[in-house]
Amino acid sequence: MENSAAHLTRRKPKKPKKKWKKPLIIILSLLIVLGGIGFIYQKQLVVLAFNLFASGTVKEALDDSYKAAGDKDAPVVQHTDPFSLLLLGIDQRDNEPSRSDTIIYSVVRPEDNKVLLLSIPRDSYTEIVGRDVKSKINSAYAHGEAKMAMDTVEKLLENKVDFYAAINFHGLKDIVDAVGGVELPIKKDIENKSKAHEKLFVQANKPIYNGEEALGYVRYREDSDFNRTMRHRIFLSAFMNRAMEVKNLTKIPDIIKIAGSNFTTNMKSDFIVNFAESLYMKDSIPTISNYMLKGDGKMRSGTWYYDLSDEDLTYVRGMITSWLDPNTTQLIEPESDDKKEGTESSTQDSTTQTGN
Secondary structure, three states: OHHHHHHHHHHOOOOOOHHHHHHHHHHHHHHHHHHHHHHHOHHHHHHHHHHHHOHHHHHHHHHHHEOOEOOEOOOOOOOOOOEEEEEEEEOOOOOOOOOEEEEEEEEEEOOOOEEEEEEOOOOEEEEEOOOOEEEEOOHHHHHHHHHHHHHHHHHHHOOOOOEEEEEEHHHHHHHHHHOOOEOOOOOOOEEOOOOOOOOOEEOOOOOOEOHHHHHHHHHOOOOOHHHHHHHHHHHHHHHHHHHOOHHHHOOHHHHHHHHHHHEEEOOOHHHHHHHHHHHHOOOOOOEEEEEEOOEEEEEEOOEEEEEEOHHHHHHHHHHHHHHHOOOOOOOOOOOOHHHHHOOHHHOHHHHOOOOO
16 A cells, blocks of 8 residues: 555656647747847848739739830840939929929939939920920920930930839829828928919928828929929938838839829839839938039020029039949039029028938
8 A cells, every 4th residue: 555655646746738838938939030030031021022912013003104205215224233214293284285394313323222313403494305496494395205305304414314204293192192191301381372373381390291291392383493303302202211111112002003194104114123122122221312403594585494504514414424334433422502502592491401
């Protein structure tokens, strides 16, 4: 009996939990490791999800937006090479021709993660290639759409225009709302007061501005053309910052769908998708450098034009050449607009000050 009792005593303390503690620890450890990897490589994971579930939709939408620039063939460019892109903002209103209200010549250097935005005032007096006349540069799109606009800008800047992208401002409002609004450095209320202009009001010092407010920001026209073009560049930078956020990557198909017929480009969908993916995988958003062509306003036969400075054109042409050269190691960075423009940028443009 004693032996039996001893035997029972030895068998009494059972600890079955030991059988699953080790696997539980392993599982928790794996979850921690995978969670850490997911945090570190969240961009890669999101891009993977994008490629699996959305890339086909994006390519289809981009294919619908493709429009050749007349008989002008788009060049074959690797998405890692420097290239130029003419950005055209079309602000078509009732009973008005489709003039390009915004004209920005940009150079993208993917390897350096840098972008140059050069604003060309819409009233710039220059030769309109294909019409054999000199007029406001924004009339080129009205008479010959993207091809004439590209040819005219190439002639003016003496540098190639690889691609164009044109968007009607009608699509801007919904696109901004799709990414949850944008941050804009507005320090004073913006309001059109002239009876000749569309009424708009944008309140200052808001953390986020919705699509309607962003549209008012870029459309406001009761100060200088210098300030207006600067607002366009600031908006582009703000929208890029917002769209590059991880949470907004999966919204890209919706954004492109919203753009729809309001967006045309001669960039092939494969090029755009490959470039966008490489851009997104960078450790930071692209560094953007801004500049605006300088000149003076003059009246000709009762019409106001903007005469570009020959000296400034020479400077800008050299700057563009350095940016387009893939072998350039020391880029010509644009001089500060404040230095070139003087006091004009310190008036109403207190609403739009930002770094390059």
